[in-house]
Structures are given as C-alpha cells and as structure tokens.
Amino acid sequence: MKSRTLIFILGFFLVALLTSQELGAYEEVAGEKGGVAEFKVYMPEHDFGYVYGDTIVIKAEIVTRGKILLNKEKLSLRRMKINDWLDIRVILDKAKETGNRNIYRLTIEYRIFYASFETSVIEIPEYRLSFSDKERTFFVYIPLYSATVSPLATREEAENLMISPLVAPQEPDTKYFFFSLAIFAVSASLLFSFVLTHYLYIYVRLRRNSVFGVALNQLNNVNSLKEAMLITHRAINSYAGCACFRSEIGSFIKDHPEFENVRSELERFFTLSEEIFFSQKIFSAGEEEIAGLRSLLQKMRICETKERRGHAF
Known part of the structure; x- marks a missing residue:
C-alpha cells in the first residue's frame, strides 16, 4: 500500500515537473481586478530571432468569480489585421462557466508581416479582454510585448550594428494622383474637341x-x-x-x-x-x-x- 502511494506521489510530481517545464517557456504576469480571481499571462521566453511570417504566441488564463463572464463575441476569433505589420487571431482553448468559478484559457497568435533590411524592434499593443455581469462591464489587458525582428538578408558587415526603429509605410500622396488625373482629363477633352471639330469641318465641307x-x-x-x-x-x-x-x-x-x-x-x-x-x-x-x-x-x-x-x- 505504501509503495502504491509512493508511486502515485512520484507520478504526480513528474506530471507537475513536465507541466512547469512546458510553461517555463513563458513569463507569468499575475494580477487581479474586480471580480477576476486569477489573471496569468505567459509571454514567450525569447523576444528575438523573429522574421517575416513568424508567429508570436501569448497565452492567458483568467479565473472569475460569480456571474462575471468573458464577452466571447468581443474576441478576435477570426484572423484580423492590427496594423501594417501584424495580424491577430485568438483561440479560446477552454471556457468553463460554473456560475461560481469561471475559467478561461486563451491563446493569442500574432503573425508578423514586416520585412526589413536591418534588425528592428516590433511592438505588440495591449489586447483588451472584456468581462461583464448584469450590472457592469470592465476590462483586463494583456500587456505590451516587444520583439526583435531579424532582416531577411545577412549583413556583410556586422560592426556597429544599430537597431532601427519600426517605421510605418507612408500612404501615397493623392495630390499628385489628382493632378495627373486632371491633366489626363484636360488632354482627353482637347483631343475629343479636336476630333469633333475635324469631323464637323469635313462634314460641312462635303455638304458645301x-x-x-x-x-x-x-x-x-x-x-x-x-x-x-x-x-x-x-x-x-x-x-x-x-x-x-x-x-x-x-x-x-x-x-x-x-x-x-x-x-x-x-x-x-x-x-x-x-x-x-x-x-x-x-x-x-x-x-x-x-x-x-x-x-x-x-x-x-x-x-x-x-x-x-x-x-x-
């Protein structure tokens, strides 16, 4: 009987050890707000080495009390664009709502669409989670996260390497577009007038x-x-x-x-x-x-x- 108990205890510690090693790749940030009993965020262990097309994964576990429930319709369950270099998709891994203690586990995937010729720092904005009961609504935020994006091409010289800031792509100046459009419209009008005048002249000449x-x-x-x-x-x-x-x-x-x-x-x-x-x-x-x-x-x-x-x- 004692040997079975010892084996059970050893197995329990082994499972706990494996679980801790799996979550060890993330940094835990705990907090509590209002009816949120537990709030844990697991950040990636490495914040460097990302390239175009990679996915940054952040996990979160939230436990609420009573009738405070997660507004699941507010989640980005379909992949959607955040800005010019990131899109997001939220996966609801677990949603257990018992009425007294509600458990939610989320996986947030950020996919990178930024390719640079220099090493750059990309910032992932806060992600807001909405909770509510019949009387109130409040928010819990997944904190900011920064990661280093590597260039697609290898630099020939690595000395004095500086990390360049992330620059948003500039929108094209519509002034030149409308200017070109106006020139085209005027040219088309002149050409049409010339052709019309030519045809009218020939028609009148033939008649006369x-x-x-x-x-x-x-x-x-x-x-x-x-x-x-x-x-x-x-x-x-x-x-x-x-x-x-x-x-x-x-x-x-x-x-x-x-x-x-x-x-x-x-x-x-x-x-x-x-x-x-x-x-x-x-x-x-x-x-x-x-x-x-x-x-x-x-x-x-x-x-x-x-x-x-x-x-x-």
Whole structure:
C-alpha cells in the first residue's frame, strides 16, 4: 500500500515537473481586478530571432468569480489585421462557466508581416479582454510585448550594428494622383474637341462642295423638264470629269463604286434624255419626271458623300 502511494506521489510530481517545464517557456504576469480571481499571462521566453511570417504566441488564463463572464463575441476569433505589420487571431482553448468559478484559457497568435533590411524592434499593443455581469462591464489587458525582428538578408558587415526603429509605410500622396488625373482629363477633352471639330469641318465641307447638292438646289427653282435634264447632265459630267453618256455608265460606276446602287436610275435617266433631246416627241411640263430627277440627285448626293468621306478619312 505504501509503495502504491509512493508511486502515485512520484507520478504526480513528474506530471507537475513536465507541466512547469512546458510553461517555463513563458513569463507569468499575475494580477487581479474586480471580480477576476486569477489573471496569468505567459509571454514567450525569447523576444528575438523573429522574421517575416513568424508567429508570436501569448497565452492567458483568467479565473472569475460569480456571474462575471468573458464577452466571447468581443474576441478576435477570426484572423484580423492590427496594423501594417501584424495580424491577430485568438483561440479560446477552454471556457468553463460554473456560475461560481469561471475559467478561461486563451491563446493569442500574432503573425508578423514586416520585412526589413536591418534588425528592428516590433511592438505588440495591449489586447483588451472584456468581462461583464448584469450590472457592469470592465476590462483586463494583456500587456505590451516587444520583439526583435531579424532582416531577411545577412549583413556583410556586422560592426556597429544599430537597431532601427519600426517605421510605418507612408500612404501615397493623392495630390499628385489628382493632378495627373486632371491633366489626363484636360488632354482627353482637347483631343475629343479636336476630333469633333475635324469631323464637323469635313462634314460641312462635303455638304458645301457637293456637286449633286448644288444641282439639287438649282432644280428646286426649275419648271422646264429640258432645263432640269441639263442641270442633271452637268452635275454628272462635273463629277465624272468628262461628258458622260449611257454607254459609259459602266466606266463611271467602275471609277465610283458607291454609285452602284443608282445604276438602274442612271440608265433610265439617259434613256429619257435621248428621247427628249434626240427624238421628235413633244413632252409636257413633266412634273413627274422632274420629281424623278430630284430623287435621283438626292440618291447621288448620298453616294457622293459616302465616297468623299472615305477619301477624307
């Protein structure tokens, strides 16, 4: 019986020894506030040798009395960013709430996102834990912690090594951005105005210099069919650059493909012209024929505009 008791005592001390060795890697900071019966924080034993991507782990154990409970919804259970070089995640290892004595064990992980060319000191801010009962709310703070972050590259000279302060990255100056944006907007407006003016100039020039447009205006003041035919002939000859007859319609359209759509109207026009000028037939005022000539000139003006626009651009 005594041997069993001795073995049990030795086993108990062995477990206690192993536990103390595991927690020996942390520094204990004890405190008490309000309804907090016990508050222990276990800091890392080494505060140096960290590099980009490493994780600093701090553990805490809190015991409260009565109905004072930890506000677990206030914990950073999801990884979140603290500043430009740290993020945090809190793991609730244990939460035993009995009503008289409540025990909480937390693991706080800080991941480093700071890479420097010199050895730097990084400071971990206080972390606030919120406790409350039905009447009040109070806070307990995990204390500040500082650690040394090593450079990614090895220095060639280690003499007179100085630890540089941690410098937050500077935000870009938006003044130059908006200045560049304003220059771009002004340049785009000027370019758009130039292109628009160019197109308007070409459009007006085409309208004013249209051979068939001028003929169409002249035709509005004519009642004689023969005079209307002569105006139409002069417009076609002027655009073709020579006298044009029915036998030369194919050559005209070959030189001016845009007029293919009015080939049949041109053939009817030249047939009518031969009947008027080379036959003995007597024609009346020919209001219907003049309307047909006006329609032909309108279509030819459209073809002329398309052709000249293609040459202009």
